[in-house]
Amino acid sequence: MAVAQTWNAAELIAQDRAHLLHPVSNLHAIQRDGALVMVRGEGVYLWDAEGNRYIDAFAGLWNVNIGHARPELADAAAAQFHTLEFAPTFFGMASPPPIELATKLAEIFPDPLNHFQFTSGGAESNETALKIARYYWYLKGQPGKIKILSRRKAYHGIAMGALAATGIPGYHEGFGPEVPGYIHLTPPYQYRHGEGMSEDEFVASLVRELEETIAREGADTIAAMIGEPIQGAGGVVVPPDAYWHAIAPVLRANNILLIFDEVITGFGRTGQLFGMQTYGETPDMVSFAKGITSGYLPLGGVGVSDEIFETLAAPDRMFMHGFTYSGHPVACAVALPNIRIIQDEHLVENAATGGAYLLDRLRALEDRPYIGDVRGKGLMLFVEIVADKQSKALVDAAFNLSGKLTRATRQRGIIVRPVADGVAIAPPLSIQQPDLDVIADVLTDSLTEVMG
Numbered sequence: 266m267a268v269a270q271t272w273n274a275a276e277l278i279a280q281d282r283a284h285l286l287h288p289v290s291n292l293h294a295i296q297r298d299g300a301l302v303m304v305r306g307e308g309v310y311l312w313d314a315e316g317n318r319y320i321d322a323f324a325g326l327w328n329v330n331i332g333h334a335r336p337e338l339a340d341a342a343a344a345q346f347h348t349l350e351f352a353p354t355f356f357g358m359a360s361p362p363p364i365e366l367a368t369k370l371a372e373i374f375p376d377p378l379n380h381f382q383f384t385s386g387g388a389e390s391n392e393t394a395l396k397i398a399r400y401y402w403y404l405k406g407q408p409g410k411i412k413i414l415s416r417r418k419a420y421h422g423i424a425m426g427a428l429a430a431t432g433i434p435g436y437h438e439g440f441g442p443e444v445p446g447y448i449h450l451t452p453p454y455q456y457r458h459g460e461g462m463s464e465d466e467f468v469a470s471l472v473r474e475l476e477e478t479i480a481r482e483g484a485d486t487i488a489a490m491i492g493e494p495i496q497g498a499g500g501v502v503v504p505p506d507a508y509w510h511a512i513a514p515v516l517r518a519n520n521i522l523l524i525f526d527e528v529i530t531g532f533g534r535t536g537q538l539f540g541m542q543t544y545g546e547t548p549d550m551v552s553f554a555k556g557i558t559s560g561y562l563p564l565g566g567v568g569v570s571d572e573i574f575e576t577l578a579a580p581d582r583m584f585m586h587g588f589t590y591s592g593h594p595v596a597c598a599v600a601l602p603n604i605r606i607i608q609d610e611h612l613v614e615n616a617a618t619g620g621a622y623l624l625d626r627l628r629a630l631e632d633r634p635y636i637g638d639v640r641g642k643g644l645m646l647f648v649e650i651v652a653d654k655q656s657k658a659l660v661d662a663a664f665n666l667s668g669k670l671t672r673a674t675r676q677r678g679i680i681v682r683p684v685a686d687g688v689a690i691a692p693p694l695s696i697q698q699p700d701l702d703v704i705a706d707v708l709t710d711s712l713t714e715v716m717g
């Protein structure tokens with residue numbers, strides 16, 4: 266149902282300036298330039314308060330997988346609001362939507378991931394997974410297994426435990442002291458860390474580093490390794506095909522749990538329903554959020570293996586972890602038609618073919634002197650920009666690459682995510698070729714304008 270509304274853009278922007286504290290934003294620049302206020306969405310398009318239309322080539326925050334304003338989700342939310350807007354999953358209670366959603370997830374995740382607890386987002390999901398890892402070893406009689414292995418360039422959210430696993434320095438500066446017990450390994454980022462090596466040699470070097478780290482720290486001190494199958498916010502780091510196959514057995518041999526953070530890669534983005542299927546490895550635990558509702562309502566969760574669940578369900582034990590909104594009935598009720606749409610409308614397949622097409626188009630940029638690397642899997646892609654192709658030096662921060670590219674792309678009608686070293690692109694999985702062409706054309710023209 267379209268709601269006729271008129272917006273006073275200037276008033277909204279003034280009120281935003283006065284009262285809204287924006288996350289992960291240059292607050293000074295917002296005070297100076299004003300926020301970009303979106304008032305409507307439909308499919309892959311967004312409209313701002315001044316009536317300008319954009320292609321949402323970042324799908325909100327890589328989460329609006331089915332596209333904007335699908336009435337099926339609005340109807341599911343409304344029906345649940347009218348029936349039962351809230352019931353907890355604490356204290357042995359439940360309501361139908363979280364039960365039905367957990368059942369659906371058990372069907373679509375590979376075995377043995379059959380047991381699910383819900384949260385309100387990605388960071389809460391990772392906090393949950395990391396705490397379960399420690400608690401699992403505690404129940405197994407190994408309370409010394411507490412350390413967490415992660416990787417540089419990882420993004421696992423910014424609550425304190427998840428932040429400790431996050432390996433991007435900008436998110437840590439000024440927020441110390443750090444939570445202890447986290448160790449960051451080299452990311453599988455061949456462009457910057459595997460120069461001069463074959464893919465196999467690079468993977469072997471990462472396995473060696475893992476083995477040396479375990480030997481140094483002691484396997485009996487390490488609970489788990491957490492990793493995004495493909496690192497997202499760190500710059501869409503697509504690991505070599507053999508990477509997870511090589512890492513997982515080392516963890517298993519040392520009794521270290523593997524947690525996949527599928528917050529971005531889950532629900533179709535990589536061209537498989539889950540990133541773990543892209544790499545053919547099933548972890549002991551998985552965290553997810555974003556695409557499970559396509560962002561229509563906040564929802565995340567963690568899936569655990571049968572073995573972990575059976576350990577948690579020991580007799581005479583309370584499982585003392587969860588959030589008020591774990592299994593919120595309306596959020597779970599919205600997830601179900603969202604997953605149905607992803608499956609029935611073959612959006613996973615569209616992410617694979619559309620992503621391959623866009624990657625191909627963007628690779629045409631590679632011979633430009635300032636393009637370092639173009640990479641992606643499915644509909645998560647990254648164009649890495651350098652000051653110098655030989656040295657791979659970053660563009661000087663004073664040049665304000667991300668600010669300039671943000672302006673150039675928005676002026677041409679697309680929303681992407683420019684960062685200090687490139688541009689991330691992740692449109693809704695429903696996007697079709699004409700709009701993929703617009704994204705490629707606009708990026709090409711914007712790069713010409715900004716980089717010359």
Ligand SMILES: Cc1ncc(COP(=O)(O)O)c(C=O)c1O
Nearest residue numbers: 386387388420421422497528529
């Ligand atoms: C891989 C990954 N994990 C966790 C998070 C954190 O999710 P949230 O912002 O919902 O806490 C994000 C957010 O972008 C993410 O990309």
